Every structure is written in structure tokens, then in C-alpha cells.
Amino acid sequence: xxxxxxxxxxxxxxxxxxxxxxxxxxxxxxxxxxxxxxxxxxxxxxxxxxxxxxxxxxxxxxxxxxxxxxxxxxxxxxxxxxxxxxxxxxxxxxxxxxxxxxxxxxxxxxxxxxxxxxxxxxxxxxxxxxxxxxxxxxxxxxxxxxxxxxxxxxxxxxxxxxxxxxxxxxxxxxxxxxxxxxxxxxxxxxxxxxxxxxxxxxxxxxxxxxxxxxxxxxxxxxx
Amino acid sequence: xxxxxxxxxxxxxxxxxxxxxxxxxxxxxxxxxxxxxxxxxxxxxxxxxxxxxxxxxxxxxxxxxxxxxxxxxxxxxxxxxxxxxxxxxxxxxxxxxxxxxxxxxxxxxxxxxxxxxxxxxxxxxxxxxxxxxxxxxxxxxxxxxxxxxxxxxxxxxxxxxxxxxxxxxxxxxxxxxxxxxxxxxxxxxxxxxxxxxxxxxxxxxxxxxxxxxxxxxxxxxxx
DNA sequence: CATTCAATCTGGTGATTGTTAGATTGAATC
DNA sequence: GATTCAATCTAACAATCACCAGATTGAATG
Numbered sequence: 124x125x126x127x128x129x130x131x132x133x134x135x136x137x138x139x140x141x142x143x144x145x146x147x148x149x150x151x152x153x154x155x156x157x158x159x160x161x162x163x164x165x166x167x168x169x170x171x172x173x174x175x176x177x178x179x180x181x182x183x184x185x186x187x188x189x190x191x192x193x194x195x196x197x198x199x200x201x202x203x204x205x206x207x208x209x210x211x212x213x214x215x216x217x218x219x220x221x222x223x224x225x226x227x228x229x230x231x232x233x234x235x236x237x238x239x240x241x242x243x244x245x246x247x248x249x250x251x252x253x254x255x256x257x258x259x260x261x262x263x264x265x266x267x268x269x270x271x272x273x274x275x276x277x278x279x280x281x282x283x284x285x286x287x288x289x290x291x292x293x294x295x296x297x298x299x300x301x302x303x304x305x306x307x308x309x310x311x312x313x314x315x316x317x318x319x320x321x322x323x324x325x326x327x328x329x330x331x332x333x334x335x336x337x338x339x340x341x342x343x344x345x346x
Numbered sequence: 347x348x349x350x351x352x353x354x355x356x357x358x359x360x361x362x363x364x365x366x367x368x369x370x371x372x373x374x375x376x377x378x379x380x381x382x383x384x385x386x387x388x389x390x391x392x393x394x395x396x397x398x399x400x401x402x403x404x405x406x407x408x409x410x411x412x413x414x415x416x417x418x419x420x421x422x423x424x425x426x427x428x429x430x431x432x433x434x435x436x437x438x439x440x441x442x443x444x445x446x447x448x449x450x451x452x453x454x455x456x457x458x459x460x461x462x463x464x465x466x467x468x469x470x471x472x473x474x475x476x477x478x479x480x481x482x483x484x485x486x487x488x489x490x491x492x493x494x495x496x497x498x499x500x501x502x503x504x505x506x507x508x509x510x511x512x513x514x515x516x517x518x519x520x521x522x523x524x525x526x527x528x529x530x531x532x533x534x535x536x537x538x539x540x541x542x543x544x545x546x547x548x549x550x551x552x553x554x555x556x557x558x559x560x561x562x563x564x565x566x567x568x569x
Numbered sequence: 570c571a572t573t574c575a576a577t578c579t580g581g582t583g584a585t586t587g588t589t590a591g592a593t594t595g596a597a598t599c
Numbered sequence: 600g601a602t603t604c605a606a607t608c609t610a611a612c613a614a615t616c617a618c619c620a621g622a623t624t625g626a627a628t629g
Binding site for chain 1: 353355356358360362363364365366369373374411428431433434442445448528
């Protein structure tokens with residue numbers, strides 16, 4: 124990198140951020156971290172990569188100052204270095220969706236049936252949830268729910284969903300969400316719920332997309 | 347790139363956008379294109395790189411669908427494929443500024459004197475310009491001014507400024523702007539104006555930053 | 570002190586990228 | 600048709616990067 128503060132020096136620094144966004148794996152890690160802070164082990168498991176590779180990618184993200192670390196005994200917790208990083212991820216993903224037809228097509232194929240997708244806008248969904256007209260469930264792992272979730276949402280992790288069906292009022296309309304448009308957990312939740320006779324839909328929003336549109340996020344500070 | 351529409355396939359597409367943002371030269375080209383459509387020759391001149399290299403970088407940007415082309419005789423005009431691309435550039439630059447101290451430092455050193463920078467917020471500057479309390483001048487090349495400029499701004503290209511000083515009311519307060527925070531043209535304009543006895547300041551905003559904050563852009567459609 | 574285990578570091582390989590320079594295309598003009 | 604010139608294509612090079620696998624660090628635990 125150049126040393127004098129000439130013009131290209133400025134672009135080189137911005138390119139550092141760009142570089143860290145140029146690897147699919149790093150983007151996946153970034154999206155996982157947008158759900159809340161996690162250890163390297165958790166990240167490598169959830170992103171399905173070797174822990175040593177995850178560590179290398181996280182190092183790159185840390186050198187670009189997009190993530191920070193915190194030591195807790197043997198574990199090192201990674202987190203985004205600010206809410207603007209999650210916002211950047213959303214902006215990048217939305218731009219990709221807007222201009223890359225292949226991506227839009229792949230995303231459209233991901234939803235199992237068209238009527239599985241809740242078409243309501245965010246504000247009116249929020250209102251309905253507030254009034255109890257729909258039950259909004261968060262099917263991510265409980266730790267991610269605790270780190271921040273949609274208002275009025277109930278934590279119903281996907282792998283506990285089947286055991287906890289009784290917790291849901293049988294005649295209610297259920298709307299599930301997960302980590303975002305790229306995540307399949309809410310799809311699987313809808314499939315399961317419909318099999319069991321529930322009226323269920325999903326939204327593609329995760330907490331990042333929700334927050335990026337200016338809506339509030341609730342947190343459980345159980346420290 | 348993977349063919350099946352599995353999960354990593356989605357991230358790979360977003361990473362295509364990230365990759366195109368990972369080179370300083372490409373970012374510089376992108377910022378230039380945010381000022382309006384330009385030919386390869388113009389871009390290579392303004393970015394100070396070989397035309398063949400510019401062409402190669404533009405090819406990469408086109409393959410990521412961030413730019414589009416239009417043929418006009420011997421010339422090929424490049425333009426951003428949407429306003430969201432300019433927005434993405436602003437978001438990326440702001441995130442870099444927020445987290446990379448080195449970048450913030452280099453930017454701070456670029457302004458010749460602290461009092462050269464107009465600290466007013468955008469709305470009140472707009473109001474003052476509307477009322478004629480300040481003269482806002484656009485020191486970019488005229489073609490860029492015509493492609494879109496701040497409301498109430500007057501085109502005063504830097505290389506014509508000295509000849510056209512008489513056009514400016516002598517007792518007015520002048521505020522200059524150019525392509526954005528990385529551009530030095532407004533600095534040089536302020537230096538020149540102060541040498542000639544004017545009361546002059548600059549703002550770091552370009553049209554992208556102005557538009558990104560939700561404020562209007564005026565265009566001269568002289569087709 | 571030895572063991573365990575999360576996390577990082579190191580070296581190595583194949584693939585990709587930025588840059589340069591020469592050759593080529595393709596539309597306009599003489 | 601030959602020429603001009605913007606723009607792209609091609610080949611080649613060094614540099615960088617993603618990924619893998621083995622070795623190492625460092626905090627906790629027995």
C-alpha cells in the first residue's frame with residue numbers, strides 16, 4: 124500500500140473493505156455475525172467450513188475492521204464492529220439482487236410454494252403481531268434470538284419446533300422468519316407447520332433487513 | 347462457480363459484486379461514473395490509467411452488472427446501471443471512513459485549512475442558496491454538471507474559474523463542491539478564490555452524497 | 570505439570586488477479 | 600478501399616489469494 128496521502132491511497136483503503144467482501148465464505152460469516160456475536164467454532168460449524176479456514180477468513184475481516192473480538196476463557200467471540208456493517212451487508216445483497224438476474228432466479232426457486240411467502244409489508248405485519256392477529260416466530264437458534272429479534276416475536280428454534288407445537292395456538296396464523304433471504308430455516312419451519320395442520324407463511328426478512336428499513340429490534344439483555 | 351442452487355451459490359453471486367469493489371482503480375472509475383456517463387477514453391484520462399487497463403476494469407464492472415454501455419459512433423459510453431450503485435459506493439466509502447482510522451486521518455489532512463470546510467448541514471445550506479445568501483458553485487467539468495448537480499448550483503469548472511471570476515458577485519460568500527470527499531478540485535477552487543479576495547469555503551459532498559441523504563438533484567436535459 | 574481443546578500460525582499448492590504490451594476489431598472519415 | 604482511432608482481445612508475467620494440513624499458542628482443567 125502506498126504511503127503518501129495521494130489520491131489512490133484513499134481508494135486503496137476503501138478497497139480493503141471491498142476485498143473483504145469479495146469471498147462468498149466471508150460474506151456468509153458476516154451474515155452469521157449479523158445475527159449476534161459467535162465463537163470461531165460456532166461460526167465454522169454454522170458456515171460448514173474447517174475452523175482453520177474460518178479463522179483465516181475472520182482474520183481478513185478483522186484486518187478490514189469489519190469485525191472485532193473478545194476473549195472469554197478458551198473461546199474468542201467475534202462480533203460486527205458496528206451496526207453499519209450489517210447495513211453494508213444488506214445494501215450489498217440488495218444491489219446484487221437488483222442487478223444479477225441469476226441471483227433473483229435462484230432466490231425465487233428457494234421458496235417451496237408461492238403462497239408460503241407473506242406479502243404483507245413490514246409495518247402492517249408489526250401491527251398485526253401487536254394485536255395478536257398473527258404469531259410471529261423466530262426459528263433461529265435461541266442465542267441469536269436473545270441477541271436481537273423482531274418485536275412481538277417468539278423464539279421457536281427450528282430443531283425444537285416439532286416438540287413445541289403445543290405452545291402455538293392451533294387456530295392462529297403463524298409467520299416465521301430466520302436469518303434473512305438466503306436462509307432456508309423459515310422455509311423448513313413453514314413446511315413442518317403446514318404438515319401439522321397450521322396456517323403458516325414466512326417472510327424473507329431477518330433482523331438486518333428489518334433494522335435496515337428503520338424498524339426497531341428488541342433485545343434480551345440477560346447478563 | 348457452482349451450478350446447483352445450493353446456499354453457497356447465493357453468496358457467490360453477491361461476492362461477484364464484492365470482487366468488483368475490491369480494486370482501488372475500479373472504485374475510482376465507479377466514482378467517476380457516478381458523476382455521469384463517460385467514454386473509456388475520458389475515464390482513462392480522468393483516472394490517469396492506460397486506456398487498455400481502464401477497459402479491462404470496466405469489463406469487470408460490466409460483468410458484475412454495476413455498469414452498462416451505450417455505443418455512439420466510435421465511442422462507447424459507460425454509465426452506472428442504476429442509482430443504487432452510486433448509493434452502494436457511498437455506503438462502502440462511509441463504512442470505510444467509519445472503521446479505518448488511517449483513511450479518516452488521510453482525509454483530514456486533505457483539507458488545506460480547517461476553516462475552509464463549511465460546517466453547515468445540507469438542508470440549511472440549500473435554504474441559504476435558495477435565498478441567495480451563498481453562491482454554490484460546481485467546479486467539476488461542465489459535462490458532469492449537466493448530468494446532474496446540486497439545486498441552485500452554478501457551473502464553474504475549476505480550469506475556467508480564474509477567467510470567470512467576474513461572474514461571481516464580489517461580496518458574496520462562495521461554497522464550492524466537486525465529486526465528493528476524495529476529490530481535491532473544490533479545495534483548489536477555495537484556495538484560488540481566497541487568493542483573489544473572495545470569502546470561500548467547500549463542502550465535501552458530491553452529488554452522490556447529496557442524493558444519498560435524500561435531497562434532490564437537478565438535471566439539464568439538453569438532448 | 571500434563572492434558573485438553575479453541576484458536577492461530579506456518580508452509581505449500583493450484584487458481585485467480587492486476588498490470589503491461591502487442592495484435593485486433595469496428596465504426597467513421599478521407 | 601485505405602486510413603484513423605476508440606475500444607477490445609490476447610498472451611504473459613509477477614503477485615496475491617483460497618484452501619488444505621501439520622505444528623504451535625494459550626487458557627482452562629485435572
